[in-house]
Amino acid sequence: MSRQNESTVLFDALGPKGRQRSAIASVISAVVILGILAYVASVLAGEGFFESSRWVNPLDALVVQNTWVPAILDTLLAFALGSVLALVLGVLFGFGRISRFGLTRWASAGYVQFFRALPLILLIWISFTIDGHFGFTTHTLGWSTEARRLTFLVLGLGVYNGAVLAEILRAGVAALPPGQAMAGYAVGLRHGQVQRLVVLPQVLRNMLPAVLAQLVILLKDTSLGYVITYPELLHSANIIGRDYGNSFLQALFIAAFIYFVMAYALSKLVVLVERRMRKKTAAPKAAAQLESTVAGGQAGVGVI
Structure with missing residues (x-):
């Protein structure tokens, strides 16, 4: 075509x-x-x-070194940890949605529906506030204030986006032709083996672009750490704007540009991975078509 x-x-x-x-x-x-x-x-x-005078302070070498660079690193740290947690929860509850056990399906569906319905900022704020009242992590584990803020930001990002990824995975499994799983059962594989060896590799390959696109959203959602004063980009931009009152808007624009660069780089990675996946799947398809063509030609010769 x-x-x-x-x-x-x-x-x-x-x-x-x-x-x-x-x-x-x-x-x-x-x-x-x-x-x-x-x-x-x-x-x-x-x-x-x-006016150049309003851009001098936010772009000062010391401000960049002491504020912007740590803010970028803290943002990427929250993104990395939140992505890992979201992927683990997404796979776990995604397959829980299609489990043969009714209790597992209902529990997974409840998790997905409940946390998808909550605003992410409310989820982060509630968990942080509850810990602030009862002090489980702070008092019993002796975590620092920064570690506590990072923990609840990552927890909110992971739990919320894990529910979204679980639904993406469930939809991907539902879209997979049933003959794939039936072929696994036909050769004697158990249900768990079929899901792990047959269904999961195909679903992950087909849904990798959607999963990576959701991770781009997760990267931008790290800005919600502002509500618990986690030192990510938005919070750092607010500090710079507060220190230099006439450069507040400039600091916000700088933070927006940095977010754009990181999100754009991650989106280009999504495109690159998608192209590589297409190349990997194109060769087997072409080989299968060639094999069927040759087989058809040999059959035709045999008939003659």
Whole structure:
């Protein structure tokens, strides 16, 4: 199938008038967007946003070394730990949703439905506040304040995104052709072996882009650590803006740019992994097609 045919499977190709109207709408949309951006830039310029004096303090070498760099590292640490916890919980409760045992299915469904319904910021704040009243980790484990904040930020990120990933995994298993599992049972594999050896590898390969896209969201959600004063980017930008009152908005823009760079780099990694997965699956498909073609040709020769 050609690229042109692939792009018109779900809709009819535009005719001459349709292409003309689409081009006009695109030009009008671009003009409107540029006009809005120009207006915003003029308002910011009138407020002195682009004055170099307001950018000097947030970009000072000491501020970068003592505030921005630690904030980036703390953000990446929370992202890494939250991602690991979310993946573990996602796989665990995702397969719990499709378990043969009713109690396991109900418990997993309850976890997924409950934590998906809660706002992430509320989940982080409630758990942090409860510990603040009872002091389980602080008093019994002797954790520092920073470790305590990191713990409950990671816990909130992992529990919430784990519920989302579990639902993604359940949907991926449901979308898998039932013949795959039946083939496993046919060769004598048990249910657990079928799930581990047949279903899981295919589901993870097919759903890897969706999982990685959810991890991009998790990276941005680390900014919610602001509510418990975890020293991530948003909290650090607020500190810089408080120390340098005339550079508060500039500090927020710098933090937004850093978030954009990290999220963009992670999204490019998603695209790279997806392409590599396509290359790995393209060769077996091509080999299977070639084998069937050759077999068909040999059968035809035999008939003749």
